[in-house]
Amino acid sequence: MNLLGVLNHNYSDTDQISSYLDAFSAEHYEKEDISAEQLETHELAHDAIIIFSGKGGKNSREVYLLIIQLRQLTDAIIMVFQEQKEAIDKVMNLQLGADINTDPSFTIKEVHLLLENLVKRKKKVDQLRESIQKEMEQVSKVTPPFISESFNDGSMSVRLANRDIYFTSKEYMLIRLLQENCNQVCTYQEIYEFVWNRPYENQKIYITNVVFRIREKFRHNGLSLEKYIYNIRGVGYRFHCDEPSSEN
Structure with missing residues (x-):
């Protein structure tokens, strides 16, 4: 009816x-x-x-x-x-x-x-x-295996859930930096100076915009990064590589 x-x-x-x-x-x-x-x-x-x-x-x-x-x-x-x-x-x-x-x-x-x-x-x-x-x-219920072998530096892509997700150079450099420093906080200054290769002068908005785009690309592929990339307010970001915790 x-x-x-x-x-x-x-x-x-x-x-x-x-x-x-x-x-x-x-x-x-x-x-x-x-x-x-x-x-x-x-x-x-x-x-x-x-x-x-x-x-x-x-x-x-x-x-x-x-x-x-x-x-x-x-x-x-x-x-x-x-x-x-x-x-x-x-x-x-x-x-x-x-x-x-x-x-x-x-x-x-x-x-x-x-x-x-x-x-x-x-x-x-x-x-x-x-x-x-x-x-x-x-697909989003599957814990993505965020390991070094998932990353392809040549194509600037990450392979997860049997699919390749491609990034711009800045997006890839940022997520690569976080992954290489698993479970450690990368400050805004460390991220900016690594990705943009210039002195940090409180350009936090640039970083948050790139993180947003990274999350959107994973979300469009049925994966959620909110439980893996944590924002440490006022400090920077931390990539949680183990089983996701209950943090917000």
Whole structure:
């Protein structure tokens, strides 16, 4: 059963709306009117949302804003059913995040098939994304073997979990320095003078930016470095090479 959210924005032919929604109900859609409170509290869990839009002018601008708000709250399929055909409105709706425009010239069956195809495609993508996320979570549970043999100085890469992760020269020099000083604190000054090869004058922000990029590269590969690279506040960083402790 798919959950279909409904928003009537000044659409005059309520009988026509009812006929379309009755057809959707017959096709295994549970429909729900979306309230202003739901929009304010971000409680949206719909597979698809239909905005029945009245005629243009001020109404069109309000629908534009509604699409923007919905797109910030949900990745549900958004269909705009327009009472009046306005080419500029259709273009703006799509540019602002709607997935499809329809109008009374579409038959009930056409509208249903358009929405059904989009919802099915979205669910397949969601299932694939969930599968990938679970796989990455499993990989992240494996304790990476941060040993010298994992590092390739020639390609500036680290091989972990059967994949090579490549770094810029500064990123690689920094993580290499930390790894070579396992379980010892490398001060900001030591890191900066080693990586940048110039005197340290409180350029801590440069170091934190590089550490952030290193962590992001590992995170994108399903590995978390927060439990291995510890920030010693006001001092520097320490690479924890043994089994991660409970430190923050």
